[in-house]
Amino acid sequence: MTPAGVSWPTLRNGQNGLSGTEVELGSADTTWPRHVHLIGDNALYLLGKRVPTSEAKLNPSPSVPVAIVGAGPYGLSVAANLRTLGVEYRIFGRPMRSWLENMPEKMFLKSVGFASSLSDGTGDHTLAAFCKAHGRDYQDVDWPVPIGTFTDYAQWFQKTLVDNVEPHDVIDLRQVGDHFEIRLSTGETVVAAQVVMAVGHTYFAHTPPVLRGISKDLVSHVMDHRGFESFAGRTVTVIGAGQSALETSALLHEAGADVSILVREEKLAWNGDPVERTLRMRLRAPESGLGPGWKSLFYSNAPQFFRPLPRALREEIVKRALGPAGAWWLRPRVLGKVPVSLHTAVRSATSHGDRLQLDVVRAGASETVTTEHVIAGTGYRVDVNRIPFLDRELVARVRQSGTTPVLNAAFESSVPGLYFVGLSAAHTFGPVQRFVFGADFAARRVGKQVARRVGKAQPAPASLQDDASRPA
Ligand SMILES: Cc1cc2nc3c(=O)[nH]c(=O)nc-3n(C[C@H](O)[C@H](O)[C@H](O)COP(=O)(O)OP(=O)(O)OC[C@H]3O[C@@H](n4cnc5c(N)ncnc54)[C@H](O)[C@@H]3O)c2cc1C
Numbered sequence: 001m002t003p004a005g006v007s008w009p010t011l012r013n014g015q016n017g018l019s020g021t022e023v024e025l026g027s028a029d030t031t032w033p034r035h036v037h038l039i040g041d042n043a044l045y046l047l048g049k050r051v052p053t054s055e056a057k058l059n060p061s062p063s064v065p066v067a068i069v070g071a072g073p074y075g076l077s078v079a080a081n082l083r084t085l086g087v088e089y090r091i092f093g094r095p096m097r098s099w100l101e102n103m104p105e106k107m108f109l110k111s112v113g114f115a116s117s118l119s120d121g122t123g124d125h126t127l128a129a130f131c132k133a134h135g136r137d138y139q140d141v142d143w144p145v146p147i148g149t150f151t152d153y154a155q156w157f158q159k160t161l162v163d164n165v166e167p168h169d170v171i172d173l174r175q176v177g178d179h180f181e182i183r184l185s186t187g188e189t190v191v192a193a194q195v196v197m198a199v200g201h202t203y204f205a206h207t208p209p210v211l212r213g214i215s216k217d218l219v220s221h222v223m224d225h226r227g228f229e230s231f232a233g234r235t236v237t238v239i240g241a242g243q244s245a246l247e248t249s250a251l252l253h254e255a256g257a258d259v260s261i262l263v264r265e266e267k268l269a270w271n272g273d274p275v276e277r278t279l280r281m282r283l284r285a286p287e288s289g290l291g292p293g294w295k296s297l298f299y300s301n302a303p304q305f306f307r308p309l310p311r312a313l314r315e316e317i318v319k320r321a322l323g324p325a326g327a328w329w330l331r332p333r334v335l336g337k338v339p340v341s342l343h344t345a346v347r348s349a350t351s352h353g354d355r356l357q358l359d360v361v362r363a364g365a366s367e368t369v370t371t372e373h374v375i376a377g378t379g380y381r382v383d384v385n386r387i388p389f390l391d392r393e394l395v396a397r398v399r400q401s402g403t404t405p406v407l408n409a410a411f412e413s414s415v416p417g418l419y420f421v422g423l424s425a426a427h428t429f430g431p432v433q434r435f436v437f438g439a440d441f442a443a444r445r446v447g448k449q450v451a452r453r454v455g456k457a458q459p460a461p462a463s464l465q466d467d468a469s470r471p472a
Contacts, residue, residue: 245377
């Protein structure tokens with residue numbers, strides 16, 4: 001299949017290809033780019049013998065300057081910024097899929113209204129602007145945003161600014177020469193000069209080791225659920241103290257399940273109730289896209305200064321900052337309604353028919369909990385090695401700090417032209433990359449660098465040009 005946009009003349013097998021010319025491959029070979037650019041000794045190739053790309057020094061010509069993998073808030077924001085900059089790109093993935101398939105349909109956002117906008121590079125297409133134009137309820141703060149409002153907004157943003165999304169999965173991504181070869185679920189192969197990985201969190205769902213390997217009928221992750229009606233009348237144990245675990249517990253209770261929560265912490269944490277904030281309060285804890293407080297203000301507004309911090313400090317902050325806590329509006333739906341077992345850790349889990357026996361330690365004492373289902377609300381841990389469509393050779397070339405990609409100031413990994421945004425970039429740019437609010441910074445930075453590479457912008461400042469292969 002010819003990559004879209006390729007217009008070069010082709011030589012046929014058997015002709016004497018010269019270094020720097022393109023030839024068309026035989027039709028039987030589906031694992032290789034059909035058109036290749038020969039930059040070295042091509043004799044083996046012209047005899048029809050397959051040799052590894054690296055040996056043959058094949059370098060396919062890109063059919064598109066930039067490909068974006070993932071059409072969630074970050075992918076759509078990068079796309080909208082590239083459009084503003086006049087850079088040609090293709091973007092793959094069902095728009096907003098993780099929000100439409102892997103989050104509860106009755107969920108409310110934890111982020112406030114003003115911190116829940118995608119980035120278009122101009123600030124025109126905000127959640128507030130959408131709600132105003134469509135007669136929808138909206139408040140900047142102190143109002144939980146319903147997930148339906150947010151997904152409607154994001155889909156409007158996509159249709160308005162990123163109407164070229166191709167709703168297909170990327171099933172393979174590898175490096176060929178200086179470029180990237182992308183295989184789509186449709187069978188098409190695309191060659192891109194640069195790739196932005198905006199794949200979000202779903203590959204990184206974390207289930208504690210003691211709960212792994214048990215049937216999905218008995219153990220699931222919060223991201224496996226859209227609704228909870230099927231749990232009505234059943235005992236369900238939720239593990240975790242974060243927003244997702246607490247909201248899942250509330251929704252289970254409201255759906256008629258007999259639900260309880262196990263948490264390691266000694267108490268549950270809740271974000272403060274909305275109050276009229278005096279000047280003194282605002283000075284002590286200014287409002288920010290990640291909630292009130294000077295630290296939150298730093299994380300949300302100055303991610304460029306997070307990256308130069310020592311690696312150990314960055315990791316500690318990403319682990320601890322904005323730790324597990326429920327939104328203020330969730331508290332009355334949990335406390336007094338759902339039993340919470342504090343200071344409790346699960347030691348082992350054994351299935352007995354359609355039930356699960358959990359051996360737990362609660363405040364130092366051993367106990368047994370029997371339940372019909374466990375839902376792990378135990379978060380997400382970035383591990384680039386778990387992204388299933390990344391070719392192993394390519395992953396091996398991505399310099400990692402632990403299991404997270406080391407990124408330069410433009411979100412580019414040690415593989416030139418390969419960028420990671422969103423959760424995968426949190427260890428570099430801080431907690432804001434876990435939230436929609438961080439999409440603007442990421443999309444602007446990546447947009448500038450990508451545009452510079454394709455000759456659509458002024459040279460990037462030296463601060464954006466440093467090398468991701470430096471020590472993390
Ligand atoms: C339950 C829950 C609630 C949350 N609530 C909030 C909140 O209130 N506010 C907030 O700011 N953040 C919230 N977050 C965090 C939120 O996930 C991120 O802020 C936001 O989704 C990040 O956008 P993203 O584009 O990086 O990731 P995603 O939204 O996950 O988008 C990534 C996209 O990539 C697609 N993709 C993956 N692999 C491929 C492939 N091979 N081919 C094509 N497409 C692919 C996925 O299908 C997905 O659509 C929440 C997260 C969870 C789990």
